[in-house]
Amino acid sequence: MVRTVAFIITQYWMQCLPLPKFVIHNINNVYRSFIWTGGHEVKRKSLVAWSKVCRPISQGGINIPNLEGWSKVAMLKCLWNICNKFDNLWDDTFVPWRYLIRRNRARPKEIITLCLVCHGRIATKDRLMRYGMLQDNICSLCKEHEESIHHLFFKCSETKPIWQAVLNWLEITHVPKGWLEEKPWLLQYTKRKGWKAKMMKIAVPETMHEIWLYINGIIF
Numbered sequence: 001m002v003r004t005v006a007f008i009i010t011q012y013w014m015q016c017l018p019l020p021k022f023v024i025h026n027i028n029n030v031y032r033s034f035i036w037t038g039g040h041e042v043k044r045k046s047l048v049a050w051s052k053v054c055r056p057i058s059q060g061g062i063n064i065p066n067l068e069g070w071s072k073v074a075m076l077k078c079l080w081n082i083c084n085k086f087d088n089l090w091d092d093t094f095v096p097w098r099y100l101i102r103r104n105r106a107r108p109k110e111i112i113t114l115c116l117v118c119h120g121r122i123a124t125k126d127r128l129m130r131y132g133m134l135q136d137n138i139c140s141l142c143k144e145h146e147e148s149i150h151h152l153f154f155k156c157s158e159t160k161p162i163w164q165a166v167l168n169w170l171e172i173t174h175v176p177k178g179w180l181e182e183k184p185w186l187l188q189y190t191k192r193k194g195w196k197a198k199m200m201k202i203a204v205p206e207t208m209h210e211i212w213l214y215i216n217g218i219i220f
Helices: 002-014 021-037 067-084 108-119 125-130 149-155 160-169 179-190 195-219
Strands: none
Touching (some): 149 179, 160 195
16 A cells, blocks of 8 residues: 555655655654554554665565665656756747746645636637537537637626626726736736736636536536
């Protein structure tokens, strides 16, 4: 269980983020407790030193991955990919909307939703209809217009008031339009200095994600 499930989850995050030592220490505590007691709470000391448990079976261990070593290897792999892959960060083909993603303090899931919207890969009805997965492309919220990225997140009569409320809360004077008009405006506004620009940068993915969850809740 530790090798096949728990480690895979940990490894996923190690591919993206450098895990601090205290996080690795806490994960190791959970691993240890599960192996010796079958639970996640640390109740007693390990019967065998953890360094010995992490050894290969041929050396007397049980082949539990060493998280400290894996973390270093994962970060080295990321650095290697950044420097050597064809589509590395230093490539000249920058996308303008990268500024909405970079240094954004929104939650990770919300950032992913924003990234999908910017790539045009969110599963709106017009996109699903092109793949033959749906028979109609009418917006699930307003029931009036085609459900596209351009319409759904800003222009729809059901979502536009949400953005207007966010803007009013931030004391920003602006009338929301479709995504094609909003994207360049957001890029310009979030480059400004001050708390409003920083909060707006966070509000975009957070609000988009909640709207998307709300739509999926209606459908499913």
